Amino acid sequence: MSILIEIIQGIGAIALTLINIYMWVVIIAALLSFVNPDPFNPIVQFLYRITNPAYSLVKRYIRTNFNGLDLAPLIIIIGLQIISVLLSAVLRAL
Incomplete structure (x- = not known):
C-alpha cells in the first residue's frame, strides 16, 4: 500500500510542478502583452x-x-494557486 501512496505523491509532485510552470507562462505572456511583441516570433506564438x-x-x-x-x-x-495549495494539502495528508 505504501508503494501506491508514493506513486500518487510522485504524480502529485509532477502536477504541482506543471502548475507552477504554467503560472510562470501566464505571467510571462501577460507581461509580453504590455510591450506588444512581434506576433510572428515563435516564442510569442x-x-x-x-x-x-x-x-x-x-x-x-x-x-x-x-x-x-x-x-x-x-x-x-x-x-492555479488555490489548486496548488489544495493539491499539496491532499498530498501531505497521505
Missing part, C-alpha cells in the same frame, strides 16, 4: 497558443476587461 485557451475559458464566464486592463491572467493565477 507558443506563449499565446498555450495561454489563450485558459483566457477564453475565464472570459466566457467572468467579465475581465476593466478600463482597458485585462484581469484574466490574474484570475487564472489565483485559481
